[in-house]
Amino acid sequence: MSSAATPRSQQRWLLTLLMGTMLLLCLAPSLRLLMEALSGLGLGSEAPLWRVLASPRTWLALWHSLYTGVLGMLIALLLGGLFAFAITLTDVRGKGVLMFCFMLPMMIPPQVTALSWLQLFGPASPLLNSLNIAPALGAPQPLHSGEGIALLLGIQSAPLVFLALRTSLVALPRELMEAARISGARPFQVWRHTVLPLTRGGLVAGGAMAFVSNLGNFGIPAMLGIPAGYYVLPTLIYQRMAGFGTGVLAEMAALSMLIGGLALAGVALQQRLLKRSRFGLIGHAGRAHDLSLGRWRGGVEAGLAILLAAVLLAPLLALVVGSLVPAMGVPLTVESATLEAYREMLGRQGVTRRAMRNSLWLAGGAALTLMVVCLPLAYRLQRLPQRWQGLVLSVIELPYALPGVVLAVACILLFVRPLPLVEVSLYGTLWLIFIAYLARFLLVGLKPVTASLAQLDPSLEEAAQLAGAGLWRRLSGIVLPLLAPALFAGGLLVFLIAVNELTVSALLWSAGNETLGVLIYTLDQGGDSVLASAVAVLVVAMVALLMLSLNMMASRLPRGVIPWRD
Amino acid sequence: MAGLSLAGVGKRFGEHAAVSGLTLDVAAGEFVALLGPSGCGKTTVLRMLAGFEQPSEGHIRLGGRTLSDASRHVPPEERNMGMVFQSYALWPHMSVADNVGYPLKLRGVGGSDYRRRVGEALAMVELAALAERRPQELSGGQRQRVALARCLVASPAVVLLDEPLANLDRHLRAAMEESFRAFHRRSGATLVYVTHDQSEAMALADRIAVMREGRLVQWSTPETLYRQPHSEWLAGFIGQGSVLLLPGAVPGRWLEGDALMAAAEEAGVQGRGPVLVRPEHVRLGERGGLRARVERAVFRGERYELGLRLADGSALLAYSARRLAEGSTIGVTLDLGWGLEPEAGTPGRR
Known part of the structure; x- marks a missing residue:
């Protein structure tokens, strides 16, 4: 008996060790940050935390963060709410295409969004110049302002509101709306009296998510705000780190704690609201409703299409036009159109190829590593008691919920000194970015796997166990084949997000270790917006391609794994 | 009171004909059951009567008024019907009294008239004491009675019931059958009751329409159906x-x-x-x-x-x-x- 028990307990021990390692990876940076931020409190007013709190720049950036975050949230609520209600409740046509297009901004990296909007407006806009409607030279770029930042934040986070609201709309039983109609309510009254009160929870939760996402966004306020001297908390941290290096780490840790606390409060609020708004709804749910719009249908469809054209197509068009002109300010004509920028970026500039290679290695490596880790991790997690499961999941969620800048500062703090014992320094190498990505995207890779595993009938594995299969045998022969689509989807999602990532790498990169996200940002900051546009066009094409390939796997995945599909 | 008439009613979902060639004449104040195995199209008929689905062919009339035909479709909110759903469909964000009073509010009834009529409807289903509760706090049978009161309150011409007893246990069913009978007696409304349970249909209905694969098989009193079935x-x-x-x-x-x-x-x-x-x-x-x-x-x-x-x-x-x-x-x-x-x-x- 005892000889049989030993390998089994060894296997479990291995799984537990893996889980412990991943938890340490997720928790250590935040703990180190907390320690640093609270260090030297004994110094009184000279402590880093007090110095940060005493600085008027902190409070101005905090105010800017809140202003753009809240304004962006309102825009996201408006856009996301409109699309969610229209697509889920009514009989508009082309729902699949509308949804895909609406979700695209969430997957396009923020610095690309910002760049494409910059190409759309302003006196140097290649698109406006080509159409001969550009404002006079010297006219201000309207996007270099708090409102401009908020608008783009809103567009980028609107899909979050859409998703949260759509989830609660789909869960709304059809009968509740039908009962209202047969009671004499017109479609608008059904929406006002029944749908809105019952889905308010989803709306508010989506708003909270949008706010948290806006708070942590770096790409948009960096591209739009820094040139105008408009700083929010993440860009303030970036600016100070870029200017003073590791010397101001303690202060930056305090700043990070401030914004991290704000973000976590938002997450907690959102989870509380979601829990409270859950009514015990019974009836036939799980499918879209189709309130007939009658003669209004064509108008609503046109309105949605125009809105999508304005927030998605026009900037992307401007981006493409911007990548085809020989220089900023030159109008695009048949004669002036040139692929020179692409040739320059792909052929001559070593930095582009290096950045692309770095990003592909980082994203591919992180995706593969997480795919390998996630199956045993999800398996061990499922066998934990309920209470521990929740706790472990919140630890795993921590690096994802924290703003990227905060995680970056935390990782610098953790690895700025050479590792003990081996005396190897990770600071300034790609490995530091890699480790940060592992921590940040573990949740993204894990979620589809846990969802799939929860759907798996335990008797499948029990039958294999009775047939004599050991743990590794069961994992590889039964669980892995059944979870493979989810595992792969998780890996693809990680790759999709990581390959364009800017926020974490903006603080962690060093010469020779550029990533694609950093490249677009630095090119644009250096005035090479045509070259930046060319890279951005390639990035958008890659994103759309990856999303489409995920789409094709949709039928083999549990619901909700692919964010832009039901 | 007006009778309900269906003539040559059919409904196709894509290639699939859910209902075809259905002709029924229901007298005013009659209690009729649509009976059939699951998937026979009876629920589709009910949803066409309510106006949630538009017939692909044929027409539906209530009294002299055409509710649905190839060109016209009166939306559910203008049909003056009531419906009891299998899942009760009570709105969880409203109290019992608000649930019952909602059809009155939509019809612009207010003040003391509103309170009196809600009170009467609740009294009729013996739930006056629970008026301020939330639906979630009630038992299955109580919820079903709230749904009945909500139908009753606006005095609809036709009340549609979609398998209203399917979610209740056996003991409760007998009691609820009795409430339906009493409800029919007092309201005088035309009742259309969908069920797959023949004993329920036999016990309650004046006439039963048996459906199979979208077609009417027989339309007669329970006695005739039992003694002289067609096929x-x-x-x-x-x-x-x-x-x-x-x-x-x-x-x-x-x-x-x-x-x-x-x-x-x-x-x-x-x-x-x-x-x-x-x-x-x-x-x-x-x-x-x-x-x-x-x-x-x-x-x-x-x-x-x-x-x-x-x-x-x-x-x-x-x-x-x-x-x-x-x-x-x-x-x-x-x-x-x-x-x-x-x-x-x-x-x-x-």
Whole structure:
């Protein structure tokens, strides 16, 4: 008996060790940050935390963060709410295409969004110049302002509101709306009296998510705000780190704690609201409703299409036009159109190829590593008691919920000194970015796997166990084949997000270790917006391609794994 | 009060015809049941009556008013109907009284008139004490009564009930059947009741429309449906009984006494037709014209149910007051049989 028990307990021990390692990876940076931020409190007013709190720049950036975050949230609520209600409740046509297009901004990296909007407006806009409607030279770029930042934040986070609201709309039983109609309510009254009160929870939760996402966004306020001297908390941290290096780490840790606390409060609020708004709804749910719009249908469809054209197509068009002109300010004509920028970026500039290679290695490596880790991790997690499961999941969620800048500062703090014992320094190498990505995207890779595993009938594995299969045998022969689509989807999602990532790498990169996200940002900051546009066009094409390939796997995945599909 | 009439109503979902060629005339104030196995289209008919679906062909009228036809479609909110859903469909964000009063609010009733009518509706279903509760705090039967009160409050011309007892346990069902009967008596509304449970339909309805695969099979009173079903399938669907293949059987005709016995004893003759024999028309005795072997005897409380096998191999169901040994032989006399429409093709294959 005892000889049989030993390998089994060894296997479990291995799984537990893996889980412990991943938890340490997720928790250590935040703990180190907390320690640093609270260090030297004994110094009184000279402590880093007090110095940060005493600085008027902190409070101005905090105010800017809140202003753009809240304004962006309102825009996201408006856009996301409109699309969610229209697509889920009514009989508009082309729902699949509308949804895909609406979700695209969430997957396009923020610095690309910002760049494409910059190409759309302003006196140097290649698109406006080509159409001969550009404002006079010297006219201000309207996007270099708090409102401009908020608008783009809103567009980028609107899909979050859409998703949260759509989830609660789909869960709304059809009968509740039908009962209202047969009671004499017109479609608008059904929406006002029944749908809105019952889905308010989803709306508010989506708003909270949008706010948290806006708070942590770096790409948009960096591209739009820094040139105008408009700083929010993440860009303030970036600016100070870029200017003073590791010397101001303690202060930056305090700043990070401030914004991290704000973000976590938002997450907690959102989870509380979601829990409270859950009514015990019974009836036939799980499918879209189709309130007939009658003669209004064509108008609503046109309105949605125009809105999508304005927030998605026009900037992307401007981006493409911007990548085809020989220089900023030159109008695009048949004669002036040139692929020179692409040739320059792909052929001559070593930095582009290096950045692309770095990003592909980082994203591919992180995706593969997480795919390998996630199956045993999800398996061990499922066998934990309920209470521990929740706790472990919140630890795993921590690096994802924290703003990227905060995680970056935390990782610098953790690895700025050479590792003990081996005396190897990770600071300034790609490995530091890699480790940060592992921590940040573990949740993204894990979620589809846990969802799939929860759907798996335990008797499948029990039958294999009775047939004599050991743990590794069961994992590889039964669980892995059944979870493979989810595992792969998780890996693809990680790759999709990581390959364009800017926020974490903006603080962690060093010469020779550029990533694609950093490249677009630095090119644009250096005035090479045509070259930046060319890279951005390639990035958008890659994103759309990856999303489409995920789409094709949709039928083999549990619901909700692919964010832009039901 | 106005009668409800459906003429040639059909509904297609893509290629699939959920309902076809349905013609029914329901008198004002009548209590009718739509009965059929699941997937027979009865719920689609109800949803067309409510206006949630538009018929692909035919028309629906209420009194002189056309509710739906190929060109017109009156939306549900303008039909002055009420509906009780299988899941009750009570709004969880409103109190019981608000749920009940909602149709009145939409009709612009307010003030003391509103309070009086909500009070009356709640009193009628004996829930006045629970007016301020939330629906989630009520039991299944109470929720169903709230849904009834919500229907009642606006005095609709037609009340539609979609399997309203499916989610309740057996004891509650009997009590709720009684509330439906009382509700019908007091409101005087036309009631259309969808169910797959034949005993529910028989107990409640004035007339029953049996549907199968989207078509009307028979439209008659419960008594006629039980005694004189049209077809072999219907005979098997409603009540218990056996179908014997007998010579000289004519669809829609009774076979009685000696004629029936003579047909049953004649074997090997061409031109047989199906005849329904209910167990209460099978007499057992030592003598009797037919010999049968007892294959099983099942105790049902008030009596035993016997599965018999006749000499020619056909099965026969009978009741008995006492247990008979399985395997023993017994004499059988048939009193009454009903000639059935033979099933096209193999029964149940379509």
